[in-house]
Amino acid sequence: MxxxxxxxxxxxxxxxxxxxxFYLGDAQQKALNTLAIALQQGEGFIKISGEVGTGKTTLCRKLMAMLGDNYHVAHINNSFVNPCEFKLLLAHELGIELNHNVPSYRILLHIQKQLVTLARKNKKVVLIIDEAQAMPRDTLEALRLISNLETGKRKLIQIILLGQPELDDVLARNDMRQLNQRIAYQAELRPxxxxxxxxxxxxxxxxxxxxxxxxxxxxxxxxxxxxxxxxxxxxxxxxxxxxxxxxxxxxxxxxxxxxxxxxxxxxxxxxxxxxxxxxxxxxxxxxxxxxxxxxxxxx
Structure with a gap:
Protein backbone atom coordinates (compact mmCIF):
# COMPACT_ATOMS: atom_id res chain seq x y z
CA MET A 1 0.00 0.00 0.00
CA PHE A 22 17.08 -12.70 8.47
CA TYR A 23 18.86 -10.37 10.89
CA LEU A 24 21.96 -11.88 12.43
CA GLY A 25 22.18 -10.22 15.84
CA ASP A 26 24.23 -11.47 18.76
CA ALA A 27 21.60 -13.92 20.09
CA GLN A 28 20.74 -15.14 16.58
CA GLN A 29 24.40 -15.72 15.74
CA LYS A 30 24.94 -17.75 18.92
CA ALA A 31 21.83 -19.85 18.26
CA LEU A 32 22.81 -20.43 14.63
CA ASN A 33 26.33 -21.42 15.69
CA THR A 34 24.87 -23.84 18.24
CA LEU A 35 22.71 -25.45 15.57
CA ALA A 36 25.59 -25.72 13.11
CA ILE A 37 27.92 -27.35 15.66
CA ALA A 38 25.22 -29.71 16.92
CA LEU A 39 24.30 -30.89 13.43
CA GLN A 40 27.96 -31.39 12.61
CA GLN A 41 28.41 -33.57 15.70
CA GLY A 42 25.39 -35.65 14.71
CA GLU A 43 24.15 -36.64 18.16
CA GLY A 44 21.49 -35.72 20.68
CA PHE A 45 18.57 -33.35 20.86
CA ILE A 46 19.00 -29.63 20.24
CA LYS A 47 16.80 -27.09 22.03
CA ILE A 48 16.22 -23.47 21.01
CA SER A 49 13.95 -21.54 23.37
CA GLY A 50 12.67 -17.99 23.40
CA GLU A 51 9.67 -15.82 24.14
CA VAL A 52 6.89 -15.33 21.61
CA GLY A 53 8.11 -13.19 18.72
CA THR A 54 11.85 -13.51 19.32
CA GLY A 55 12.46 -15.15 15.93
CA LYS A 56 12.58 -18.91 16.50
CA THR A 57 10.70 -19.78 13.30
CA THR A 58 12.74 -17.31 11.23
CA LEU A 59 15.93 -18.83 12.64
CA CYS A 60 14.61 -22.26 11.72
CA ARG A 61 13.91 -21.20 8.13
CA LYS A 62 17.34 -19.61 7.85
CA LEU A 63 18.90 -22.88 8.97
CA MET A 64 16.84 -24.85 6.46
CA ALA A 65 17.98 -22.52 3.67
CA MET A 66 21.61 -23.03 4.69
CA LEU A 67 21.60 -26.83 4.82
CA GLY A 68 23.04 -28.61 1.80
CA ASP A 69 21.71 -31.44 -0.34
CA ASN A 70 23.16 -34.00 2.06
CA TYR A 71 20.41 -33.11 4.56
CA HIS A 72 16.78 -34.20 4.53
CA VAL A 73 14.77 -31.80 6.72
CA ALA A 74 11.44 -32.79 8.27
CA HIS A 75 9.53 -29.83 9.73
CA ILE A 76 6.53 -30.25 12.03
CA ASN A 77 4.84 -27.03 13.15
CA ASN A 78 1.72 -28.59 14.67
CA SER A 79 3.04 -30.26 17.79
CA PHE A 80 -0.25 -30.63 19.70
CA VAL A 81 -0.97 -34.12 18.36
CA ASN A 82 -1.19 -37.62 19.81
CA PRO A 83 1.66 -40.14 19.26
CA CYS A 84 0.02 -41.83 16.26
CA GLU A 85 -0.73 -38.50 14.56
CA PHE A 86 2.84 -37.40 15.23
CA LYS A 87 4.27 -40.51 13.58
CA LEU A 88 2.01 -40.00 10.57
CA LEU A 89 3.22 -36.40 10.26
CA LEU A 90 6.83 -37.51 10.47
CA ALA A 91 6.24 -40.27 7.93
CA HIS A 92 4.75 -37.71 5.52
CA GLU A 93 7.76 -35.40 5.98
CA LEU A 94 10.03 -38.34 5.18
CA GLY A 95 8.16 -39.01 1.94
CA ILE A 96 6.09 -41.94 3.22
CA GLU A 97 2.38 -41.88 2.45
CA LEU A 98 0.37 -44.10 4.79
CA ASN A 99 -3.28 -44.77 5.46
CA HIS A 100 -4.56 -43.33 8.73
CA ASN A 101 -5.73 -46.80 9.73
CA VAL A 102 -2.19 -48.19 9.81
CA PRO A 103 -1.30 -49.38 13.35
CA SER A 104 1.15 -47.17 15.24
CA TYR A 105 3.84 -49.85 15.46
CA ARG A 106 3.78 -50.33 11.69
CA ILE A 107 4.16 -46.58 11.13
CA LEU A 108 7.31 -46.73 13.24
CA LEU A 109 8.63 -49.63 11.15
CA HIS A 110 8.05 -47.63 7.95
CA ILE A 111 9.84 -44.63 9.49
CA GLN A 112 12.81 -46.76 10.53
CA LYS A 113 13.06 -48.34 7.08
CA GLN A 114 13.00 -44.93 5.39
CA LEU A 115 15.63 -43.53 7.77
CA VAL A 116 17.94 -46.46 6.96
CA THR A 117 17.37 -45.88 3.22
CA LEU A 118 18.24 -42.18 3.57
CA ALA A 119 21.34 -43.03 5.62
CA ARG A 120 22.55 -45.35 2.87
CA LYS A 121 22.21 -42.41 0.49
CA ASN A 122 24.42 -40.38 2.88
CA LYS A 123 21.49 -38.18 3.81
CA LYS A 124 21.41 -36.72 7.32
CA VAL A 125 17.86 -36.45 8.61
CA VAL A 126 16.96 -33.45 10.77
CA LEU A 127 13.55 -33.20 12.43
CA ILE A 128 12.54 -29.65 13.44
CA ILE A 129 9.59 -29.35 15.81
CA ASP A 130 8.08 -25.89 16.26
CA GLU A 131 6.07 -24.93 19.36
CA ALA A 132 7.49 -27.97 21.12
CA GLN A 133 6.18 -26.80 24.51
CA ALA A 134 2.68 -27.81 23.33
CA MET A 135 3.55 -31.47 22.78
CA PRO A 136 1.57 -33.84 25.02
CA ARG A 137 3.53 -36.05 27.39
CA ASP A 138 2.81 -39.27 25.45
CA THR A 139 3.90 -37.64 22.19
CA LEU A 140 7.18 -36.51 23.76
CA GLU A 141 7.78 -40.08 24.86
CA ALA A 142 7.12 -41.29 21.29
CA LEU A 143 9.62 -38.69 20.10
CA ARG A 144 12.22 -39.98 22.55
CA LEU A 145 11.76 -43.52 21.28
CA ILE A 146 12.17 -42.34 17.68
CA SER A 147 15.45 -40.67 18.68
CA ASN A 148 16.73 -44.13 19.65
CA LEU A 149 16.76 -45.22 16.02
CA GLU A 150 20.40 -45.60 14.97
CA THR A 151 22.90 -47.70 13.06
CA GLY A 152 26.02 -49.15 14.61
CA LYS A 153 27.84 -45.89 13.89
CA ARG A 154 25.43 -42.96 14.16
CA LYS A 155 21.95 -41.71 14.91
CA LEU A 156 19.46 -41.99 12.08
CA ILE A 157 17.73 -38.75 13.02
CA GLN A 158 18.59 -35.52 14.82
CA ILE A 159 15.87 -33.52 16.54
CA ILE A 160 15.63 -29.76 17.03
CA LEU A 161 13.05 -28.54 19.54
CA LEU A 162 11.89 -24.93 19.14
CA GLY A 163 9.74 -23.66 21.96
CA GLN A 164 8.70 -20.94 24.35
CA PRO A 165 10.22 -20.82 27.86
CA GLU A 166 7.46 -23.16 29.05
CA LEU A 167 9.35 -25.91 27.21
CA ASP A 168 11.97 -25.79 29.97
CA ASP A 169 9.26 -26.40 32.57
CA VAL A 170 7.94 -29.37 30.59
CA LEU A 171 11.38 -30.96 30.26
CA ALA A 172 12.19 -30.31 33.93
CA ARG A 173 9.42 -32.67 35.05
CA ASN A 174 10.62 -35.89 36.65
CA ASP A 175 8.87 -38.05 34.04
CA MET A 176 10.72 -36.17 31.27
CA ARG A 177 14.22 -36.64 32.70
CA GLN A 178 15.22 -39.26 30.12
CA LEU A 179 14.46 -36.89 27.27
CA ASN A 180 15.94 -33.88 29.06
CA GLN A 181 19.24 -35.71 29.59
CA ARG A 182 19.52 -36.22 25.84
CA ILE A 183 19.60 -32.51 25.04
CA ALA A 184 23.24 -32.12 24.09
CA TYR A 185 23.05 -28.52 22.81
CA GLN A 186 20.79 -25.59 23.63
CA ALA A 187 20.51 -21.85 23.06
CA GLU A 188 18.10 -19.09 24.03
CA LEU A 189 16.79 -16.30 21.83
CA ARG A 190 16.45 -13.22 23.99
CA PRO A 191 15.04 -9.80 23.07
Missing amino acids: YLNHFQLKQKPFNLTPDADM MDSADSMSYLATRIQFAGGHEKLLTPKSKELLCRYSKGNPRVLNILADKALMCAFSEGEPQVTKKSVMSAVADSKAVMPEESPLFPRWAVAACVAAALIIPGGVGLWT
Whole structure:
Protein backbone atom coordinates (compact mmCIF):
# COMPACT_ATOMS: atom_id res chain seq x y z
CA MET A 1 0.00 0.00 0.00
CA TYR A 2 2.81 2.42 0.87
CA LEU A 3 5.57 0.86 -1.27
CA ASN A 4 5.42 3.38 -4.13
CA HIS A 5 5.24 6.31 -1.74
CA PHE A 6 8.46 5.33 0.02
CA GLN A 7 10.05 3.80 -3.11
CA LEU A 8 10.33 0.35 -1.53
CA LYS A 9 10.69 -2.92 -3.43
CA GLN A 10 8.86 -4.90 -0.74
CA LYS A 11 7.44 -4.49 2.75
CA PRO A 12 10.41 -4.17 5.13
CA PHE A 13 8.53 -5.29 8.22
CA ASN A 14 6.38 -8.18 7.05
CA LEU A 15 5.27 -10.50 9.89
CA THR A 16 5.76 -13.65 7.79
CA PRO A 17 9.10 -15.27 8.74
CA ASP A 18 11.47 -14.59 5.83
CA ALA A 19 14.90 -16.23 5.73
CA ASP A 20 16.04 -13.75 3.08
CA MET A 21 15.54 -10.87 5.54
CA PHE A 22 17.08 -12.70 8.47
CA TYR A 23 18.86 -10.37 10.89
CA LEU A 24 21.96 -11.88 12.43
CA GLY A 25 22.18 -10.22 15.84
CA ASP A 26 24.23 -11.47 18.76
CA ALA A 27 21.60 -13.92 20.09
CA GLN A 28 20.74 -15.14 16.58
CA GLN A 29 24.40 -15.72 15.74
CA LYS A 30 24.94 -17.75 18.92
CA ALA A 31 21.83 -19.85 18.26
CA LEU A 32 22.81 -20.43 14.63
CA ASN A 33 26.33 -21.42 15.69
CA THR A 34 24.87 -23.84 18.24
CA LEU A 35 22.71 -25.45 15.57
CA ALA A 36 25.59 -25.72 13.11
CA ILE A 37 27.92 -27.35 15.66
CA ALA A 38 25.22 -29.71 16.92
CA LEU A 39 24.30 -30.89 13.43
CA GLN A 40 27.96 -31.39 12.61
CA GLN A 41 28.41 -33.57 15.70
CA GLY A 42 25.39 -35.65 14.71
CA GLU A 43 24.15 -36.64 18.16
CA GLY A 44 21.49 -35.72 20.68
CA PHE A 45 18.57 -33.35 20.86
CA ILE A 46 19.00 -29.63 20.24
CA LYS A 47 16.80 -27.09 22.03
CA ILE A 48 16.22 -23.47 21.01
CA SER A 49 13.95 -21.54 23.37
CA GLY A 50 12.67 -17.99 23.40
CA GLU A 51 9.67 -15.82 24.14
CA VAL A 52 6.89 -15.33 21.61
CA GLY A 53 8.11 -13.19 18.72
CA THR A 54 11.85 -13.51 19.32
CA GLY A 55 12.46 -15.15 15.93
CA LYS A 56 12.58 -18.91 16.50
CA THR A 57 10.70 -19.78 13.30
CA THR A 58 12.74 -17.31 11.23
CA LEU A 59 15.93 -18.83 12.64
CA CYS A 60 14.61 -22.26 11.72
CA ARG A 61 13.91 -21.20 8.13
CA LYS A 62 17.34 -19.61 7.85
CA LEU A 63 18.90 -22.88 8.97
CA MET A 64 16.84 -24.85 6.46
CA ALA A 65 17.98 -22.52 3.67
CA MET A 66 21.61 -23.03 4.69
CA LEU A 67 21.60 -26.83 4.82
CA GLY A 68 23.04 -28.61 1.80
CA ASP A 69 21.71 -31.44 -0.34
CA ASN A 70 23.16 -34.00 2.06
CA TYR A 71 20.41 -33.11 4.56
CA HIS A 72 16.78 -34.20 4.53
CA VAL A 73 14.77 -31.80 6.72
CA ALA A 74 11.44 -32.79 8.27
CA HIS A 75 9.53 -29.83 9.73
CA ILE A 76 6.53 -30.25 12.03
CA ASN A 77 4.84 -27.03 13.15
CA ASN A 78 1.72 -28.59 14.67
CA SER A 79 3.04 -30.26 17.79
CA PHE A 80 -0.25 -30.63 19.70
CA VAL A 81 -0.97 -34.12 18.36
CA ASN A 82 -1.19 -37.62 19.81
CA PRO A 83 1.66 -40.14 19.26
CA CYS A 84 0.02 -41.83 16.26
CA GLU A 85 -0.73 -38.50 14.56
CA PHE A 86 2.84 -37.40 15.23
CA LYS A 87 4.27 -40.51 13.58
CA LEU A 88 2.01 -40.00 10.57
CA LEU A 89 3.22 -36.40 10.26
CA LEU A 90 6.83 -37.51 10.47
CA ALA A 91 6.24 -40.27 7.93
CA HIS A 92 4.75 -37.71 5.52
CA GLU A 93 7.76 -35.40 5.98
CA LEU A 94 10.03 -38.34 5.18
CA GLY A 95 8.16 -39.01 1.94
CA ILE A 96 6.09 -41.94 3.22
CA GLU A 97 2.38 -41.88 2.45
CA LEU A 98 0.37 -44.10 4.79
CA ASN A 99 -3.28 -44.77 5.46
CA HIS A 100 -4.56 -43.33 8.73
CA ASN A 101 -5.73 -46.80 9.73
CA VAL A 102 -2.19 -48.19 9.81
CA PRO A 103 -1.30 -49.38 13.35
CA SER A 104 1.15 -47.17 15.24
CA TYR A 105 3.84 -49.85 15.46
CA ARG A 106 3.78 -50.33 11.69
CA ILE A 107 4.16 -46.58 11.13
CA LEU A 108 7.31 -46.73 13.24
CA LEU A 109 8.63 -49.63 11.15
CA HIS A 110 8.05 -47.63 7.95
CA ILE A 111 9.84 -44.63 9.49
CA GLN A 112 12.81 -46.76 10.53
CA LYS A 113 13.06 -48.34 7.08
CA GLN A 114 13.00 -44.93 5.39
CA LEU A 115 15.63 -43.53 7.77
CA VAL A 116 17.94 -46.46 6.96
CA THR A 117 17.37 -45.88 3.22
CA LEU A 118 18.24 -42.18 3.57
CA ALA A 119 21.34 -43.03 5.62
CA ARG A 120 22.55 -45.35 2.87
CA LYS A 121 22.21 -42.41 0.49
CA ASN A 122 24.42 -40.38 2.88
CA LYS A 123 21.49 -38.18 3.81
CA LYS A 124 21.41 -36.72 7.32
CA VAL A 125 17.86 -36.45 8.61
CA VAL A 126 16.96 -33.45 10.77
CA LEU A 127 13.55 -33.20 12.43
CA ILE A 128 12.54 -29.65 13.44
CA ILE A 129 9.59 -29.35 15.81
CA ASP A 130 8.08 -25.89 16.26
CA GLU A 131 6.07 -24.93 19.36
CA ALA A 132 7.49 -27.97 21.12
CA GLN A 133 6.18 -26.80 24.51
CA ALA A 134 2.68 -27.81 23.33
CA MET A 135 3.55 -31.47 22.78
CA PRO A 136 1.57 -33.84 25.02
CA ARG A 137 3.53 -36.05 27.39
CA ASP A 138 2.81 -39.27 25.45
CA THR A 139 3.90 -37.64 22.19
CA LEU A 140 7.18 -36.51 23.76
CA GLU A 141 7.78 -40.08 24.86
CA ALA A 142 7.12 -41.29 21.29
CA LEU A 143 9.62 -38.69 20.10
CA ARG A 144 12.22 -39.98 22.55
CA LEU A 145 11.76 -43.52 21.28
CA ILE A 146 12.17 -42.34 17.68
CA SER A 147 15.45 -40.67 18.68
CA ASN A 148 16.73 -44.13 19.65
CA LEU A 149 16.76 -45.22 16.02
CA GLU A 150 20.40 -45.60 14.97
CA THR A 151 22.90 -47.70 13.06
CA GLY A 152 26.02 -49.15 14.61
CA LYS A 153 27.84 -45.89 13.89
CA ARG A 154 25.43 -42.96 14.16
CA LYS A 155 21.95 -41.71 14.91
CA LEU A 156 19.46 -41.99 12.08
CA ILE A 157 17.73 -38.75 13.02
CA GLN A 158 18.59 -35.52 14.82
CA ILE A 159 15.87 -33.52 16.54
CA ILE A 160 15.63 -29.76 17.03
CA LEU A 161 13.05 -28.54 19.54
CA LEU A 162 11.89 -24.93 19.14
CA GLY A 163 9.74 -23.66 21.96
CA GLN A 164 8.70 -20.94 24.35
CA PRO A 165 10.22 -20.82 27.86
CA GLU A 166 7.46 -23.16 29.05
CA LEU A 167 9.35 -25.91 27.21
CA ASP A 168 11.97 -25.79 29.97
CA ASP A 169 9.26 -26.40 32.57
CA VAL A 170 7.94 -29.37 30.59
CA LEU A 171 11.38 -30.96 30.26
CA ALA A 172 12.19 -30.31 33.93
CA ARG A 173 9.42 -32.67 35.05
CA ASN A 174 10.62 -35.89 36.65
CA ASP A 175 8.87 -38.05 34.04
CA MET A 176 10.72 -36.17 31.27
CA ARG A 177 14.22 -36.64 32.70
CA GLN A 178 15.22 -39.26 30.12
CA LEU A 179 14.46 -36.89 27.27
CA ASN A 180 15.94 -33.88 29.06
CA GLN A 181 19.24 -35.71 29.59
CA ARG A 182 19.52 -36.22 25.84
CA ILE A 183 19.60 -32.51 25.04
CA ALA A 184 23.24 -32.12 24.09
CA TYR A 185 23.05 -28.52 22.81
CA GLN A 186 20.79 -25.59 23.63
CA ALA A 187 20.51 -21.85 23.06
CA GLU A 188 18.10 -19.09 24.03
CA LEU A 189 16.79 -16.30 21.83
CA ARG A 190 16.45 -13.22 23.99
CA PRO A 191 15.04 -9.80 23.07
CA MET A 192 17.49 -7.56 21.21
CA ASP A 193 19.30 -4.75 22.99
CA SER A 194 19.07 -1.16 21.74
CA ALA A 195 22.05 -1.45 19.38
CA ASP A 196 20.74 -4.65 17.79
CA SER A 197 17.24 -3.18 17.50
CA MET A 198 18.61 -0.16 15.65
CA SER A 199 20.64 -2.38 13.37
CA TYR A 200 17.59 -4.61 12.79
CA LEU A 201 15.58 -1.62 11.55
CA ALA A 202 18.38 -0.50 9.24
CA THR A 203 18.91 -4.00 7.86
CA ARG A 204 15.23 -4.53 7.11
CA ILE A 205 14.92 -1.20 5.33
CA GLN A 206 18.05 -1.93 3.31
CA PHE A 207 16.70 -5.33 2.24
CA ALA A 208 13.49 -3.66 1.10
CA GLY A 209 15.41 -1.13 -1.01
CA GLY A 210 14.59 1.83 1.24
CA HIS A 211 16.68 4.85 2.17
CA GLU A 212 18.40 4.93 5.55
CA LYS A 213 16.60 8.19 6.38
CA LEU A 214 13.17 6.57 6.00
CA LEU A 215 12.97 6.64 9.81
CA THR A 216 13.94 9.73 11.77
CA PRO A 217 16.39 9.23 14.70
CA LYS A 218 13.59 9.90 17.21
CA SER A 219 11.21 7.46 15.53
CA LYS A 220 13.86 4.74 15.63
CA GLU A 221 14.50 5.42 19.29
CA LEU A 222 10.79 5.13 20.11
CA LEU A 223 10.34 1.95 18.05
CA CYS A 224 13.20 0.31 19.91
CA ARG A 225 11.90 1.45 23.30
CA TYR A 226 8.30 0.33 22.87
CA SER A 227 9.11 -2.96 21.17
CA LYS A 228 11.47 -3.83 24.04
CA GLY A 229 13.69 -5.63 21.56
CA ASN A 230 11.05 -8.14 20.44
CA PRO A 231 11.42 -8.56 16.64
CA ARG A 232 7.75 -9.35 16.03
CA VAL A 233 6.54 -6.34 18.02
CA LEU A 234 9.14 -4.18 16.28
CA ASN A 235 7.78 -5.32 12.90
CA ILE A 236 4.20 -4.57 13.95
CA LEU A 237 5.03 -1.08 15.18
CA ALA A 238 7.29 -0.16 12.26
CA ASP A 239 4.77 -1.34 9.67
CA LYS A 240 1.94 0.63 11.28
CA ALA A 241 4.17 3.69 11.60
CA LEU A 242 4.93 3.52 7.87
CA MET A 243 1.20 3.31 7.18
CA CYS A 244 0.52 6.43 9.25
CA ALA A 245 3.38 8.39 7.67
CA PHE A 246 2.05 7.43 4.24
CA SER A 247 -1.48 8.55 5.10
CA GLU A 248 -0.13 11.92 6.19
CA GLY A 249 1.90 12.26 3.01
CA GLU A 250 5.13 12.38 5.02
CA PRO A 251 8.39 11.41 3.29
CA GLN A 252 9.64 9.61 6.42
CA VAL A 253 8.40 8.10 9.68
CA THR A 254 8.26 10.62 12.52
CA LYS A 255 7.58 10.52 16.25
CA LYS A 256 3.89 11.20 15.58
CA SER A 257 3.60 8.16 13.28
CA VAL A 258 5.28 5.87 15.82
CA MET A 259 3.09 7.03 18.69
CA SER A 260 -0.02 6.41 16.57
CA ALA A 261 1.23 2.87 15.99
CA VAL A 262 1.98 2.38 19.68
CA ALA A 263 -1.48 3.54 20.69
CA ASP A 264 -3.07 1.05 18.30
CA SER A 265 -0.98 -2.00 19.27
CA LYS A 266 -2.17 -4.29 22.03
CA ALA A 267 1.04 -6.30 21.66
CA VAL A 268 3.12 -3.63 23.41
CA MET A 269 3.11 -2.18 26.90
CA PRO A 270 4.32 1.41 26.47
CA GLU A 271 6.33 3.00 29.24
CA GLU A 272 4.32 6.19 29.07
CA SER A 273 0.73 7.07 28.22
CA PRO A 274 0.02 6.85 24.47
CA LEU A 275 -0.44 10.17 22.77
CA PHE A 276 -3.14 8.93 20.42
CA PRO A 277 -6.31 6.85 20.83
CA ARG A 278 -6.53 3.30 19.56
CA TRP A 279 -8.49 4.34 16.50
CA ALA A 280 -5.52 6.40 15.28
CA VAL A 281 -4.08 3.84 12.87
CA ALA A 282 -7.54 2.91 11.57
CA ALA A 283 -8.00 6.58 10.79
CA CYS A 284 -4.63 6.56 9.01
CA VAL A 285 -5.75 3.67 6.81
CA ALA A 286 -9.04 5.38 6.01
CA ALA A 287 -7.19 8.55 5.09
CA ALA A 288 -4.84 6.59 2.83
CA LEU A 289 -7.81 5.28 0.85
CA ILE A 290 -9.26 8.71 0.10
CA ILE A 291 -6.14 10.69 -0.70
CA PRO A 292 -5.51 11.21 -4.44
CA GLY A 293 -4.16 8.00 -5.97
CA GLY A 294 -4.62 6.14 -2.71
CA VAL A 295 -6.94 3.44 -4.05
CA GLY A 296 -4.55 2.61 -6.88
CA LEU A 297 -1.84 1.68 -4.42
CA TRP A 298 -3.75 -1.44 -3.34
CA THR A 299 -2.68 -3.04 -6.63
